[in-house]
Each structure stands twice: as C-alpha cells, then as structure tokens.
Amino acid sequence: MPTSFYFDIQRFSTHDGEGIRTVLFLKGCPLSCIWCQNPESRSRNVDLMYEATTCINGCTLCHDHCSAITRHGSSELLIDHQQLNQFDINNLKTCCPAKALRVVGEPVDIQSVCEQLKRDKPFYTSSGGGVTFSGGEPLIHPHCVYSIAQKMQEENINVAIETTLHVSWKKIEQNIPVINQWLVDLKHMDDKKFKQWTGGTLSLVKNNLVKLADQVKDLTIRVPVIPDFNDSLEELALITDFAARLSNCKAIHFLPYHTLGIQKYKMLGLSYQGKDKSLDNPELLQKACEYAEHHPLKQLQTSVRG
Template sequence: MIFNIQRYSTHDGPGIRTVVFLKGCSLACRWCQNPESRSAEQEVLFDARLCLTGCARCCHAAPQAISRKPGGGLDIARSKLSGSAVKALVKCCPSQALTVCGENRTVEDIMQVVLRDKPFYQRSGGGVTLSGGEPFMNPELALALLQASHEEGIHTAVETCLHVPWHNIEPCLPFTRLFLADLKHTNTELFKTWTRGSARRVMANLQRLAEQGAQVVIRVPLIPGFNASEGAVRSIVDFAAGLPGVEQIHFLPYHTLGMNKYALLGLPYEAPGKPLDNPALLTFAQSYAYQKGLAATLRG
C-alpha cells in the first residue's frame, strides 16, 4: 500500500530522486505533515469546498457511510467506511472533493516508475528514497524495492522514524546506502505524550544502525512546546554526537503546511497553530552541533 510516487525530488537525499511513499506508521506525532500516511489502509479525504451541490454519486456508492446533510455538504460516518465501500469511492467523485488515499501497487509496477529517471540519478548522484508513513512498517515491500533498486545500480535512501522492531530493519541494511533518521527527543515521557511511541526504541535502533556502519543523517523536527528549547536540542545533539560514524544533523523548523489535511480526514489538529519563529534557537542548534563535531544544516 502506497499513497504517492514523487519524481524529481531534491529534498529527500542527494541529487534528483524518486520518492515512494508507503502507507502506515507506528507513531502518531501531533505535528505530522502527512496524517494520511498513518493508517496502513485506504482512507477517504473530503474537501467541502470542491463538493458539487446536487451531486450524490458518493452517497449512492457508499450509502451505509455517506449521506447528504439537510443544509448541504456531506455527513461521513468514517467508522462505517469498510474496504468495499472505500473501493467503490475511488473514482466516483467528478470534482475530486472526495478522494481515496492509498493504492496497492506491485514491486514491478513501482520499479517501472523509478527506472524512468535512471539517467537523472546517474548524472546528479540521485536515486530512490522510501518515505511514508514509516517504510519499515512494511518490511517486505521496503526490502523488495531497496534490493531491486540496488541491483539496478540506483542509490537508495530511507526516511524513517525508526520506531519499528530491529528485525524489520536489519534485512534492508545491505541494500540501503543512506538512512535519513528522525531523532525527535531523548525525553521518554515527552516523546510518548507527543507521539504515542517509545524514544528508547528509536535511540536503540539508531545505536545499532551506527554500530553496523550504516550512513546515517539525523533529522530533528523542531516543534514549539515539545523540543524547541536549548535543553532539548542539547540533549538530542549530545546523543547524536555519541553515535559512531554519524557526521550530519539536519534541523527542520516546524511549519503548518499540513494542517488542512486533518480537516480533510475529519481529524482534530493538536499541534501548535503557528510555525516556529525562533532565530536564536536555530543559531544555537547549529552552533552547538558544530561544537560537538556535527555538520549542521537547516532545512525547510
């Protein structure tokens, strides 16, 4: 199950890349910019601004879950959107007010898209990047895509939160040239409160990756109220600097570009309502990382 293939990307690893977005994640970060990636199943997104008055195609396609409101708009009972109902909605909306996120694609089908741009990878030092969601939540597909790309001589990278069992990651090591790995916090309680996950699992996987000699770039999303403080940054950088072979850290200031997706999914947005505006913290983060021997980059 994937939800997008993005060609000509220049922000997800070196060079020009094709990014394959796998569906499913084991975390529930409040600030997630791709909330449609959390579930491993297909999901319905609805944009009321595009809905055509008088059209009832979706109501006929999934009558058990969708109906017209008396004053206009749709009433969507998402708990009743079963697999068959979602499947019936895939191509029913003429205005794309209602869309279905997620589709099953074979490895061969995905690789056909990836291979279209092989000359660009070779000229730019680019390749293929698996993203999500969390790619290692679907370890069989991740392994198959990484191995197929590796055998084609294509550089491979994975954007990962590392919140998965180690046995999901280990088979992919021989076929993954670069891990773009999140390190969101070292405080276990704050991590659990904001992501519903275990910081210990993430840090243990980072330690094992580094000890295996994998090329790892640490990524730190800086979120107001969560880790956008000198104390949190210092702790994250200290841990990253202690990982053998890790040389780079990227700081990603929080933004709200994904906020509208929550409304499309019928979900509340629980992260801060404004982007991070703290130049002094960004300066400190870069300076402290340099002091600890890490090459620091601001992204976004």
C-alpha cells in the same frame, strides 16, 4: 504477508537524501505524533479524502452510491470515516465528477513501482541522487522495502530511507545491506515527553539507533523542531549530544515545524491537536546548528530543511 500500500511517488525531490531523488511514501506508522503533517500516511490501509470546496452543491451521487456512511450536512457532505470500509471506497472512488473525493493508497506492485522509480535514473546519475523510502514508517513493510531496494541496487541506483526506527531490530537489520543512506528521526531525549507527544517508546528508537550506527556508513539524524515539544536549545543540544556519540553519524538536520498538512485532517474526517502556526525561530535553529558544528565530541554537518 499483509499488502503494503503507498500514497505517493514524488519525483525531483531535493530534501530527502543526496541529489535529485524520487520518494516512495509507504502507508502506515507506529507513532502518532501530535504535530504530524502527513495524516494520510498514518493508517496502513486505504483512506478517502473529501474536499468540500470542490463538492458540487446539490449533488447526491455519493449518497446514491453509499447511503450508509454519507449524509448531507448544512453546507457539505458528511462522511462517516470510522465506518468506511474497502467496499464503500470501491463504490465511491469513481463516482465523483468533481474530483472532490480522493482515494489515498495504492497496493504496492513491486514490478510496477520499480519501473516508476527507475524513470529518473539519468537525473540520479548526474546529481548523485537516487530513490528514498519514506512514510509513515517504511520499515513496517520490511519485505517490500527490501525487494524494491534490491532491485534498485541491481540498477546501480542509490537508496535512502527516512525512518523513525520505531520497529523491531529484525526489520531494520534485514534492510541494512540494501540501504545506502539512513535518515533517522530523533525527536526528543526524554522518555515521558516522547511518549506523551508521539505515543511511542524512546528506548526502542535509541537502542536501534546505537546498533544501526555501528553497522552503516551513511547516517544522518533528523530532528523535527516542534513548538512546546523540543524548541529549546537545551533539548536540541541533548539530541545533538546523543547524535555526536553515534559511531558513524556525520550530520544532523533540523526540520522546523510547518502547518502545510492541517487541511488534510479535515479531509480525512480527523481533528488536529497540534499548533496552527509554523515555527518561526531562526535564531534557535542557528544556535542549534552552531552547537552541532562545534560539538567537542564530533563536528557534525548541519542543515535546516523546510
């Protein structure tokens, strides 16, 4: 079984399921959404982020440790991220005195991660919260998710998952018994557009979603609202129609596009192809909520989450 890596454990989150939650962000995603604001989540492996503004002018430590993949440009260090391997990362991870280099990705040690996730149990109990798996796509690590979720259940801790469902049904099915809340992304209803903007196959998501909705009690659809991709009432209404037909879907959340992660692309040596301006269309979001709340098939609970 390949090692699973995580890139963050975020405490006191209130946007990733009910109540106060701790979110475990696992690395790796089968999609490549143009608008992705978590580029450090995309690779299954460890990444290296470089912050030029804190790099010390004239410092040669990086180059001394790893001359093959680093060189000095006119104003900053240049790292050849494509050639970077685990050996280089190990060499570089402790060499920076200015914290300009950050290794992203820790191997998941089930025992130690569970200890961290349990720390805020009193807050989960008082707020109706718990633990949430996020990513990337957490279900590309089905065994890791299962092992941790099972231990949380033994502690009576509620478990939620944020997923694209862009994985085989087997990986989803095996986790149904240990997940309490399912927060599923549904980004578009047009196969071609979905493919163009995410690289994925929409039918895989839809088929999995229909099967999942028959088997779980707590299912919320989450829709990232992205300029030029799905920011029209017609497109959001089609997604809502699909959600309203799902057996146990009670809610739909709209997540307006933001640009908080753009800087991370540069830090990873990647280029960003998405828009550089956040979605500013409260009227559209309000109309989308009204449409869902008064849907003739099923009145869905709605929310707009930043």
